[in-house]
Amino acid sequence: MSAEIVALVEQAGPYLTSAVGAYGVAVLTRAQDVAADATVGLGQRILQLVWRRRDEAGRAELERVVDEAADEHDDAYSTAVLGRLLKRALQDDAGLREELAALLPAPAAGSVTITASGERSIAAQHIGTAITGDGHLPRRP
Template identity: 65%
Template sequence: MSTEIVQLVEQAGPYLTTAVSAYGVAVFTRVESAAVDATATLGRRILQAVWRRRDEQGRAELEAAVHDAAEAPDDADAAAAVRQHIKRALRDDAELQAELARMLPAAGETVNVTAAGERSIAAKTIGTAVTGDNTTIRP
């Protein structure tokens, strides 16, 4: 197994754990919500990307691993089983490996975002943000 795959999975680990804890197996069908923590959202996106690229058996196995990890959030072996599925998927799919590398922050990259004060917004990236009263947004 390549060092790059191991590093990607290690880097994705906290995101995966948070997503599994927040969503359980619903992680595969859940849509993005602005109210959800960014870490859980990234973990969900990673798991969905892997799940979409697996065959029916691979999807079922990944779902079972996620279910087990969600049922026992303190079980390191259950979390490791999810990571093992991610490693296997990455090993078999170079395009998926590149996709996950683009999703994850660069190694060593730290992002600190702070908002202070009334109606403040803090985000690394943002689509539309509204803090005013009686605002109308038009596409």
């Protein structure tokens, strides 16, 4: 898999999860809500872009995956499932890669993306002391 596809999926992931969390499977056919926040709106546009470029079988699969992700109520799971589906779609369709790249905001120069996923996970670019779990106390200097 190309680095371009991996980067696009990682960048699109939070938008997809937000849109599915907000609208569920209706995100695929719903008219964009003017009041929707930017994250949900972009996720909705990405999913609808994929939807429009799929055949009937591909649309059925997309609907099933989105419905499953919406029912799960676990952002890490939803992100993983939606990411796999988006990766497959991007591998099969160079035009979709171009359209998705045009939709996503350009990463800021020198920007860093840090993702934490799962219970008690930690994400930081720089960190001093981080404690996860029960019954742990920070060491005193």
